[in-house]
Amino acid sequence: MTTPAALVMNSVRERVRRQITTPVLDCDALSLCLACATFETEALLELSHQRMVCAEALDRCDDLALTADEFDALLCDASVAGPRRTQLAVALAAEEDDGECKKRHIAIAKAMPLTLKEKEPQHLWKESARARARVSLAMIRKEGHAQCLETALGSVLVSDHRRIEDLRAQTEEEGIDLIGVSALISAVSRALTG
Secondary structure, three states, X not given: OOOHXXXXXXXXXXXXXXXXXXXXXXXXXXXXXXXXXXXXXXXXXXXXXXXXXXXXXXXXXXXXXXXXXXXXXXXXXXXOOHHHHHHHHHHHHHHOOXXXXXXXXXXXXXXXXXXXXXXXXXXXXXXXXXXXXXXXXHHOEOOOHHHHHHHHHOOOOHHHHHHHHHHHHHHHHHOOOHHHHHHHHHHHHHHXXX
16 A cells, blocks of 8 residues: 555656656655745755756746645655654654754744644644654745644644744744755655655
């Protein structure tokens, strides 16, 4: 039986093969599609991909971007099982030692105070590095962030939506921590394709 993540990876692989003339490894293809879905696409691509790949990806960004449904399927419990779950947990734990990552988590928690008082979202946020990574990446998506947040935490209270939008606007205006987000995308991509 094919997992949701395998289906997403097949789609990512095919999409990148059609859109990018340079051969790209699965790990790089996934990180490219994740970066194309963010509102700092150009800077993230320049940081992590060759110039030719970056130029082609920017020209075809909308076609390459990982959709909200693909994002959710890629990181859902059914997709991340066994050894991949362990690899991802180790990779994300290493990323969370970074001071900028800790600041990002504090800002996100302040944007969702009521949601994170609820039992299930609170448990996921406190106990799962994968949930925190999903939320962090969802917050910087160009489209579908609300759906991805909802799926990552089980629910997001409507009363927190305004603060979430304020944080997104602030982040977009000030810019993201490019090195930290690039490292997070790389860690997720390596763990899911390794």
